Amino acid sequence: MKCVRNVSNPPGKFCYCNGPLATREATNPIEPTMTSNDPSEPTPTEPHESPARAEEIARYEPYLRMLARMQMRASYKAKLGASDIVQQTMMQAVAAIDQYRGTTEAEWRAWLRKILVRQMCHLDRDLHRDKRDIRREQSMEQRVAQSSMRLEGLLAGDVGTPSQHAMVGESLVSLADAIESLPEAQRDAIAMHYLEGLKLSEVAERMDKTTGSVAGLLHRGMKQLRQNFHE
Template sequence: MTSYEPEPNDEPIDNQPIDVSDPAIVAKYESYLRMLARVQMRRALQAKVGASDIVQQTMMQAVGAIDQFRGGTEAEFRGWLRQILARCLCHLDRDMHRDKRDVRREQSMEQRLAKSSMRLEGLLAGDGPTPSQNVAAGENVLQVVMAIERLPDAQREAVRLHYLEGKKLSEVAEQLGKSTGAVAGLLHRGMKSLRDQLGGLE
């Protein structure tokens, strides 16, 4: 396991320091990692191995290698965890298809996970860069994840597919077997619920 080095195009890094002296801190990020895993895992893989299983593997590796984390901020720690998750996802995909290790595939997976994380962190952000408009800065991203998890199933899936996976309204409607109007309603209610839940962060 190598130490995490932020990529030039990595997510904006906040300055909130993080103390990783207790490996148990990894458990705080279980929901965050599970949401990213659900976004990136192929459906064929999800049918055989649940997102929770791959997240448990990721967390075990992170705990075992916690002394190799060289960052100092919460955002850098999320990046390090995503790096481990990307490696686990690619290893699973490789094992299922009996392929050789492909470093480029792992790097691509890391980039996709980072993009999904940025979408998650910017989910409720306003158009401007002020702190009050960026409710997902720092550790608040974990609160956003938990708020999404609390949504009713249909709203949660619609929000995940449209905002985190970047699917068009018509694509979400097709996947959920609903009309575009019904999906628009789910998204509207889901986002309203998220804003209500997270109002204290603004």
């Protein structure tokens, strides 16, 4: 199966490849070209990935979208959404899939997260005309990895069942999808408190709400999350 970057699709749509990764909707077309000549980064090739791997990339969209949303700068949130960044990330992953050398589910997630972080940093430089900041990339990689670990903790502690714990990769995707489906205020409160590790007072300050209001959002959000996740 040959993967291609489709430049002829109508605005808001693109195709990852001629196979499992079918055309998807984007909330806004991405204008910056987020590519790099850095040899340490995944490089688009003419891959011969298996359909199963291509489907895996598409399956992780909710997980990547949730992580991207938490790291997006306010200065460019109005210009494009987390879904746009994630779709660009998945295109890059499909194009570079021959370079993946991991063997475990955890390594697969880490590889996708690394591509996500690089795409976000490319976007940041394109929009702000900044030079590459290696320390900022490393810091973002650490934050994204920590959020993923906290998502696993949420799965193990408050939401998941023993059978779901045994299928971490699939369950993490489902949990991320359930979080993304919550009302915006509940979703943001849960992400900040449980996945970014912010204190209740810090969440309240960031959301410009009282601590009591945030506590209510967390209570209702977790209740709805459990219901959504186990449906």
